[in-house]
Amino acid sequence: MNQAFGRTLVPAFDPYANSINFLLACYVIPYVGLTGLVGATPTLQNETYKSIVAGILGVEAGEDAVFRALLFERRNILVSPYAVTVAEFTNRISDLRNRLGREGIKDEGVVVPPSEGAEGKVSGNVLSADKYSLSYPRSIEEILRIIYGGNASVPGAFFPRGANGRLAQSYSLAT
Structure with missing residues (x-):
């Protein structure tokens, strides 16, 4: 908030x-x-x-x-x-x-x-x-930016340790 x-x-x-x-x-x-x-x-x-x-x-x-x-x-x-x-x-x-x-x-x-x-x-x-x-x-990238608080490859906000799903992890590794 x-x-x-x-x-x-x-x-x-x-x-x-x-x-x-x-x-x-x-x-x-x-x-x-x-x-x-x-x-x-x-x-x-x-x-x-x-x-x-x-x-x-x-x-x-x-x-x-x-x-x-x-x-x-x-x-x-x-x-x-x-x-x-x-x-x-x-x-x-x-x-x-x-x-x-x-x-x-x-x-x-x-x-x-x-x-x-x-x-x-x-x-x-x-x-x-x-x-x-x-x-x-x-897109996946947009969702990750929102739930991580701004950066799709850097965990934060709602997922300070990162999302553990395959798509989120593969995206983070790819960027």
Whole structure:
């Protein structure tokens, strides 16, 4: 949360302090996984893997929609003690993920300017999607930059010891 705000939050953000904080914490990572699955799907050759990924993607999309809907309902509530709305928190988290991913806009908070919303008319943004209403894809490199805090080959942030999956390890070795 500090990185999303560009400063140290005082007191430190506690995801367990209340239900709003918990929802905001839940918003931080799952969407990154969803965009990674969208990005990976076209590269899959094996039908079994395609089926598994499709099943996981369905669950991830549903999970993200629930978190986003709950946060959207609370969009104007001030997050205590920071005096920042829930909508602003989601915007800052999404902006951070876009900055870390370094591949343009692939993430949006739960409120956007109407020109960026559905059909260029709606500011509510429960489903984050591109102008064609399709989920944004992210590459392995983008995902690693986000979960490592900026550098795809240097562990940090959510994985200070690095991810132990084959793709993450092979990418780190290749770069």
